[in-house]
Amino acid sequence: xxxxxxxxxxxxxxxxxxxxxxxxxxxxxxxxxxxxxxxxxxxxxxxxxxxxxxxxxxxxxxxxxxxxxxxxxxxxxxxxxxxxxxxxxxxxxxxxxxxxxxxxxxxxxxxxxxxxxxxxxxxxxxxxxxxxxxxxxxxxxxxxxxxxxxxxxxxxxxxxxxxxxxxxxxxxxxxxxxxxxxxxxxxxxxxxxxxxxxxxxxxxxxxxxxxxxxxxxxxxxxxxxxxxxxxxxxxxxxxxxxxxxxxxxxxxxxxxxxxxxxxxxxxxxxxxxxxxxxxxxxxxxxxxxxxxxxxxxxxxxxxxxxxxxxxxxxxxxxxxxxxxxxxxxxxxxxxxxxxxxxxxxxxxxxxxxxxxxxxxxxxxxxxxxxxxxxxxxxxxxxxxxxxxxxxxxxxxxxxxxxxxxxxxxxxxxxxxxxxxxxxxxxxxxxxxxxxxxxxxxxxxxxxxxxxxxxxxxxxxxxxxxxxxxxxxxxxxxxxxxxxxxxxxxxxxxxxxxxxxxxxxxxxxxxxxx
Amino acid sequence: xxxxxxxxxxxxxxxxxxxxxxxxxxxxxxxxxxxxxxxxxxxxxxxxxxxxxxxxxxxxxxxxxxxxxxxxxxxxxxxxxxxxxxxxxxxxxxxxx
Amino acid sequence: xxxxxxxxxxxxxxxxxxxxxxxxxxxxxxxxxxxxxxxxxxxxxxxxxxxxxxxxxxxxxxxxxxxxxxxxxxxxxxxxxxxxxxxxxxxxxxxxxxxxxxxxxxxxxxxxxxxxxxxxxxxxxxxxxxxxxxxxxxxxxxxxxxxxxxxxxxxxxxxxxxxxxxxxxxxxxxxxxxxxxxxxxxxxxxxxxxxxxxxxxxxxxxxxxxxxxxxxxxxxxxxxxxxxxxxxxxxxxxxxxxxxxxxxxxxxxxxxxxxxxxxxxxxxxxxxxxxxxxxxxxxxxxxxxxxx
Numbered sequence: 001x002x003x004x005x006x007x008x009x010x011x012x013x014x015x016x017x018x019x020x021x022x023x024x025x026x027x028x029x030x031x032x033x034x035x036x037x038x039x040x041x042x043x044x045x046x047x048x049x050x051x052x053x054x055x056x057x058x059x060x061x062x063x064x065x066x067x068x069x070x071x072x073x074x075x076x077x078x079x080x081x082x083x084x085x086x087x088x089x090x091x092x093x094x095x096x097x098x099x100x101x102x103x104x105x106x107x108x109x110x111x112x113x114x115x116x117x118x119x120x121x122x123x124x125x126x127x128x129x130x131x132x133x134x135x136x137x138x139x140x141x142x143x144x145x146x147x148x149x150x151x152x153x154x155x156x157x158x159x160x161x162x163x164x165x166x167x168x169x170x171x172x173x174x175x176x177x178x179x180x181x182x183x184x185x186x187x188x189x190x191x192x193x194x195x196x197x198x199x200x201x202x203x204x205x206x207x208x209x210x211x212x213x214x215x216x217x218x219x220x221x222x223x224x225x226x227x228x229x230x231x232x233x234x235x236x237x238x239x240x241x242x243x244x245x246x247x248x249x250x251x252x253x254x255x256x257x258x259x260x261x262x263x264x265x266x267x268x269x270x271x272x273x274x275x276x277x278x279x280x281x282x283x284x285x286x287x288x289x290x291x292x293x294x295x296x297x298x299x300x301x302x303x304x305x306x307x308x309x310x311x312x313x314x315x316x317x318x319x320x321x322x323x324x325x326x327x328x329x330x331x332x333x334x335x336x337x338x339x340x341x342x343x344x345x346x347x348x349x350x351x352x353x354x355x356x357x358x359x360x361x362x363x364x365x366x367x368x369x370x371x372x373x374x375x376x377x378x379x380x381x382x383x384x385x386x387x388x389x390x391x392x393x394x395x396x397x398x399x400x401x402x403x404x405x406x407x408x409x410x411x412x413x414x415x416x417x418x419x420x421x422x423x424x425x426x427x428x429x430x431x432x433x434x435x436x437x438x439x440x441x442x443x444x445x446x447x448x449x450x451x452x453x454x455x456x457x458x459x460x461x462x463x464x465x466x467x468x469x470x471x472x473x474x475x476x477x478x479x480x481x482x483x484x485x486x487x488x489x490x491x492x493x494x495x496x497x498x499x500x501x502x503x504x505x506x507x508x509x510x511x512x513x
Numbered sequence: 514x515x516x517x518x519x520x521x522x523x524x525x526x527x528x529x530x531x532x533x534x535x536x537x538x539x540x541x542x543x544x545x546x547x548x549x550x551x552x553x554x555x556x557x558x559x560x561x562x563x564x565x566x567x568x569x570x571x572x573x574x575x576x577x578x579x580x581x582x583x584x585x586x587x588x589x590x591x592x593x594x595x596x597x598x599x600x601x602x603x604x605x606x607x608x609x610x
Numbered sequence: 611x612x613x614x615x616x617x618x619x620x621x622x623x624x625x626x627x628x629x630x631x632x633x634x635x636x637x638x639x640x641x642x643x644x645x646x647x648x649x650x651x652x653x654x655x656x657x658x659x660x661x662x663x664x665x666x667x668x669x670x671x672x673x674x675x676x677x678x679x680x681x682x683x684x685x686x687x688x689x690x691x692x693x694x695x696x697x698x699x700x701x702x703x704x705x706x707x708x709x710x711x712x713x714x715x716x717x718x719x720x721x722x723x724x725x726x727x728x729x730x731x732x733x734x735x736x737x738x739x740x741x742x743x744x745x746x747x748x749x750x751x752x753x754x755x756x757x758x759x760x761x762x763x764x765x766x767x768x769x770x771x772x773x774x775x776x777x778x779x780x781x782x783x784x785x786x787x788x789x790x791x792x793x794x795x796x797x798x799x800x801x802x803x804x805x806x807x808x809x810x811x812x813x814x815x816x817x818x819x820x821x822x823x824x825x826x827x828x829x830x831x832x833x834x835x836x837x838x839x840x841x842x843x844x845x846x847x848x849x850x851x852x853x854x855x856x857x858x859x860x861x862x863x864x865x866x867x868x869x870x871x872x873x874x875x876x877x878x879x880x881x882x883x884x885x886x887x888x889x890x891x892x893x894x895x896x897x898x899x900x901x902x
């Protein structure tokens with residue numbers, strides 16, 4: 001059957017189940033109750049502290065087929081996933097589902113666990129590195145479920161992703177289960193992506209290498225939600241967790257794109273008091289913040305809030321009074337951690353507060369502008385952030401689809417040619433974010449505006465910006481690089497791409513090689 | 514029938530460039546091209562064609578070419594190939610397009 | 611009137627990525643560099659890259675200039691390969707005398723194809739001798755378009771310290787502007803080499819404009835916007851120029867022989883300046899049509 005974006009999707013996918021096809025960004029309404037784990041109790045005098053991960057497995061009686069969940073706030077410095085799965089393998093467990101919010105190169109041992117049958121299902125929002133490559137090549141019998149950040153929170157809260165045991169890597173914890181992300185050697189800042197797991201998993205285990213005296217403060221995950229606390233030598237590698245300071249790119253083409261994107265925001269009349277903004281953590285996306293900041297300073301504008309993955313650059317803007325608040329679901333560098341710990345105007349929020357479409361209002365709904373990337377975009381403005389050259393999985397929506405749906409103006413910044421590859425296609429290989437939520441494409445050779453926004457196009461043209469038809473930009477790219485031969489994939493479905501509401505927007509098929 | 518005098522190389526492994534090595538081929542083996550490209554699926558054929566056309570224009574018959582492509586445009590491929598052929602002694606330095 | 615060369619952006623000639631993207635930055639002029647940006651062992655392959663780039667890459671919106679090597683190194687091969695590819699001009703380094711220009715002009719003439727628009731010459735003055743001979747150099751050929759100043763090599767030859775403040779090159783700058791003006795061609799100032807110092811760049815460019823330079827050699831795309839903003843007529847300047855022209859029109863209408871503005875006589879130099887300002891403003895689209 002074809003979904004709303006004309007993607008061919010089977011009605012039933014083996015290893016996934018019945019498909020609810022994508023019907024539009026806001027077409028599918030919720031029709032369920034919130035999921036409710038069993039009520040627990042602990043008697044005074046009883047303790048939660050366990051001495052090893054193995055003890056955790058035995059205490060909870062973790063069995064074959066269970067779903068274990070993990071957050072990705074440690075990024076490529078994570079140590080908990082590998083340690084937990086090593087114990088699972090040692091104990092001879094099989095058919096586990098790993099619900100890890102993002103998968104990085106450090107998670108390479110997953111491949112071995114998949115080959116030996118310890119892990120047979122993956123549920124995630126983003127994949128990069130060897131695991132992504134292996135999945136693309138078909139190593140898993142069951143397709144991976146690819147969600148958005150908001151969608152994962154929704155799935156957990158509404159019962160589509162039932163977690164048996166949530167292993168929460170805790171930079172700091174006390175013996176009764178209070179957890180925060182701002183203290184200890186592996187401090188990472190906001191624990192936004194761990195909060196839904198802590199609320200709804202059957203068992204919640206805090207894994208820490210930094211146990212403090214009771215009671216811990218500040219508290220991100222309260223003791224009332226945590227079953228056990230276990231100490232290990234190292235939960236992660238600080239160098240892989242945070243960069244020192246995030247720097248604005250010096251790459252000239254990226255800077256030109258960022259400058260143009262800022263001019264688009266200005267021409268749309270958005271740079272005024274109360275302005276709200278979300279940007280990515282690097283490249284042309286973050287560089288746009290640099291040019292927007294200059295405009296805000298020149299026009300003496302005070303913004304209301306900046307949202308997202310927070311970097312030191314946004315912290316600077318908060319501290320200089322350019323924004324009143326920061327809403328933080330993930331911290332990227334040391335400045336972000338320092339600020340969230342000390343500044344009451346720097347707020348830690350859960351993934352659901354940030355982006356879930358099925359609650360009484362998420363933060364992306366209040367955004368004026370979001371700046372996003374893309375590996376591909378088609379002439380209907382549908383965006384691919386999952387697969388790249390050859391159909392290999394190299395990413396995932398993360399918060400992409402969520403922010404695009406919520407923001408008043410969604411801007412995609414991208415080079416017209418990535419290396420030699422034109423970024424504009426007739427059809428993207430993997431639809432991730434639907435074109436109806438994408439307003440503007442900014443490249444170094446021109447701007448395209450979604451025909452759904454004629455008034456925005458007028459504003460940009462009046463401001464003298466280089467607005468072109470998206471077809472025109474596609475032809476320009478092909479004139480420079482030549483027309484690319486379309487990628488041919490295999491037949492087998494290796495990943496199901498869910499939109500934030502749980503409908504299926506596309507599938508990823510096995511790579512041919 | 515123009516022969517190469519010696520093996521030669523031009524170009525780099527930088528983004529948007531192509532590193533081309535040419536060497537004399539054994540008589541009557543024709544043009545043997547070994548291509549490694551970042552965009553093999555999408556532009557492999559196009560790259561082969563550009564190289565073949567350029568070599569044919571220079572009238573070279575037996576040639577071994579190794580090309581490592583990092584997303585080079587046609588004009589870059591042609592320029593690097595001609596530079597390698599000039600360094601190999603096939604064409605005079607002044608010959609351009 | 612003369613072409614816009616507010617910015618002349620250097621692109622390293624052996625770098626395909628920079629060559630294919632060079633046109634997107636909005637520089638008035640692009641200098642595809644075969645000289646200092648290219649190692650001796652790579653001169654041959656860079657020459658071919660630049661030749662192909664000129665023929666196949668669309669640089670519309672920017673003038674294309676090629677900095678060749680000196681005639682006694684690789685310059686002759688450069689000219690023979692590049693001129694038929696129709697650059698607008700060649701930037702010639704280390705020019706010492708008018709004879710140097712005449713030799714270059716002869717090589718260009720020999721390499722031009724029938725019917726090809728004449729390729730211009732921009733002389734890079736970067737030696738004491740070159741500065742001493744600036745006027746003869748500027749008048750040595752009808753192909754001469756501009757004199758450009760290269761302060762790094764120049765101060766090294768003087769044995770002086772190159773500074774941001776620039777007193778050591780003040781005389782050279784002024785002399786170069788004068789020589790170019792006397793010859794009726796443009797003058798282009800030396801690059802500002804600290805790419806991270808935007809304030810310094812603006813100050814240096816403003817000073818160059820004050821001295822009479824019409825543009826600046828540019829070494830990084832990030833410098834382009836700032837340099838353009840300095841060289842562009844400001845709103846105040848445009849306003850003033852319009853009032854000058856208004857004063858002229860008024861004087862003509864009244865039959866008076868002399869126009870005056872703000873109590874001062876409007877004579878030929880003032881009119882020239884006003885006309886040039888309005889010409890630039892129109893070229894750059896800085897004037898709102900219909901304004902009085």
